Amino acid sequence: MIELNDVHKSFGKVEVLKGITASVAKGEVVCIVGPSGSGKSTILRCINGLESYDRGEISVEGLKVDRDATSIVNIRTQVSMVFQRFNLFPHRNALENVIEGPLYVKKESRAAALERGRALLAQVGLAEKADAHPPQLSGGQQQRVAIARALAMQPKAILFDEPTSALDPELVGDVLGVMRKLADDGMTMVVVTHEMGFARDVADRVLFIDGGVIVEQGPAKALLNQPQHPRTQDFLRRVLHPL
Amino acid sequence: MKGFWRDAVEFFPILLNGVALTIIVTVGSLLLSTVLGLLWAMMRVSGIKALSMLSASLINVIRGIPIIVLLFYLYFVMPDLGVTLSALQAAILGLGIAYSAYQAENFRAGIEAIDKGQIEAAQSIGMGWWLTMRRVVLPQAVRIVLPPYGNVMIMMLKDSSQASTITVAELALQGKLIASSTFKNTSVFTLVALMYLTMSIPLILLVRHFEKRAGKR
Numbered sequence: 001m002i003e004l005n006d007v008h009k010s011f012g013k014v015e016v017l018k019g020i021t022a023s024v025a026k027g028e029v030v031c032i033v034g035p036s037g038s039g040k041s042t043i044l045r046c047i048n049g050l051e052s053y054d055r056g057e058i059s060v061e062g063l064k065v066d067r068d069a070t071s072i073v074n075i076r077t078q079v080s081m082v083f084q085r086f087n088l089f090p091h092r093n094a095l096e097n098v099i100e101g102p103l104y105v106k107k108e109s110r111a112a113a114l115e116r117g118r119a120l121l122a123q124v125g126l127a128e129k130a131d132a133h134p135p136q137l138s139g140g141q142q143q144r145v146a147i148a149r150a151l152a153m154q155p156k157a158i159l160f161d162e163p164t165s166a167l168d169p170e171l172v173g174d175v176l177g178v179m180r181k182l183a184d185d186g187m188t189m190v191v192v193t194h195e196m197g198f199a200r201d202v203a204d205r206v207l208f209i210d211g212g213v214i215v216e217q218g219p220a221k222a223l224l225n226q227p228q229h230p231r232t233q234d235f236l237r238r239v240l241h242p243l
Numbered sequence: 244m245k246g247f248w249r250d251a252v253e254f255f256p257i258l259l260n261g262v263a264l265t266i267i268v269t270v271g272s273l274l275l276s277t278v279l280g281l282l283w284a285m286m287r288v289s290g291i292k293a294l295s296m297l298s299a300s301l302i303n304v305i306r307g308i309p310i311i312v313l314l315f316y317l318y319f320v321m322p323d324l325g326v327t328l329s330a331l332q333a334a335i336l337g338l339g340i341a342y343s344a345y346q347a348e349n350f351r352a353g354i355e356a357i358d359k360g361q362i363e364a365a366q367s368i369g370m371g372w373w374l375t376m377r378r379v380v381l382p383q384a385v386r387i388v389l390p391p392y393g394n395v396m397i398m399m400l401k402d403s404s405q406a407s408t409i410t411v412a413e414l415a416l417q418g419k420l421i422a423s424s425t426f427k428n429t430s431v432f433t434l435v436a437l438m439y440l441t442m443s444i445p446l447i448l449l450v451r452h453f454e455k456r457a458g459k460r
Contacts, residue, residue, distance in 0.1 A: 048367060050363050050366060073371060074369075076366065076367055076368065076369040077368070077369040081363075081367040083367075087358075087360040087363060088364070089364070089365075089383075090383065091382050091383055091386075100368065100378065101368035101370075104370070104374055104378055105368055105369040105370055105374070150368075153368055
């Protein structure tokens, strides 16, 4: 469903992606792990055209991702994104955040958008917070509203860019719980994360990225329990046993 | 003091005619400068190089010309080019254009103060440039822009007196006319100053209200 073929990307003179080739099948949950600055987030941002890429090709359901083409809107409505810093619209309440896309991008009727918006807020456990504005919500609640906002577009896949990295530790579980349910329901997900437990339990496949290349990839449990490459082993040791 | 009150009662109604024109010039040029300023600001942040450069040069040209010269140009030079404006039209147009440059820079600062993540979130749900502006950026920028906008309103109220140089009989010119025919300079100009102040104070309070509201978020 999502195909990356030899994708290169530089910021100025720094090459952050040095030929990424990967694919994500329908219904698959793929976690991307790796050290900071390895290019994990950049991959996600290239997939929905928030960032351009220099070489290679990315396609979503056969449609080439080109952020300068009008088709990018089409791709973005099919591939939603959840951000590390939530990026909710602070001037609108939770429900308005969720229905913004359906109402103004997909031009759905207000009644239909509201009905699904309420259902989605209930799905992420925030039915009673529909009228709250983002500053009145905790980080975990904001991120769950952001997930509902992404779901409201009825996307074929959702990209998660370190969705729990900005959360207090005790709020991480709520967000991961919602994501796990989505995975169980068959949503196609690409998740950049440092939550190795989530990756092991929920992901079908894990990509380990370092220095702009895929160092190792494979089934989640196998890769995380018995990493083959020394860099993967080193990274996992540091993440799992920091002391 | 008693003389002042007597003069005040006598001149107040005449000066009120001036106040009416002052308000018309201020409101007219405020609206024009807002529309033009918004246009320049949008061109500036459009991401289209030609538009952005055109807007930047326009703003610099406007900023580099004194208001009074702009007014003279519109009122005295335009007729030579076949465009005759009434003094009031020239005043509103001149002040509106002059202030559009400051409005534009203010609006641009407000737009650029919005977190990049907001724009990315809008894009990620498929919003295009204009929809992102209208639904996400501008509503948030308004809050940032309002306090300086209020200050511009106060400055425009006072600068509307420059319209007197092209014969618009607004408050300052009315005062000058009365003063030069009655020689009661003290009474007349004290009264004129008080009337400007009376109009400014509500605006000053409004700015303070905007600032408090902007600080809340």
